[in-house]
Amino acid sequence: MPGPCPEDGDRRPLATVLAVPIVLLTLVSAYFCWTALTIRPSGPWDDGAYAGIVLACVMSVGAAGVAAAVWVLPSARRVLGWGWVVPAVVLGVVAGVRWATGG
Template structure:
């Protein structure tokens, strides 16, 4: 038989994997959105890349939050697991709103 602590550790591991992976995806796209520098007002491709990176970052953060909101996940994982994804999504949302 396994103890309750072993079951809890197993659940934390299983539920943390998608949240952590989605946070990493959000971080990558947020970093990309923040580092793209258009060459000028005429650089439509760079502006489109910023919008796409922001949308992907916000989307990944939203999915991470949606996974965390699920009652079984929320019971096992605390706020500290989802806050980084939400911060990254907010930063990407601000970058998106400012338009590059």
């Protein structure tokens, strides 16, 4: 008689372990997205502000991409629904639009 299937066991510890990096990366992405949206260049000559916007956008998109990559893992998709990764992806898209529009 075979033992219980490992997939039938309690999935809460696995969900917790996988949710922590997704939540942290979403918070990092939110911080950099907020930074990118709140930086206001003084004028067309303000290269430092434009560079800051680009850097914040890159960091936000990168953190959102890593969060999505963690969620794409089969073990994560089994225990975490779409709601865990959607905020990170939305933040990445917002930062990408900010980056594409150039401030």
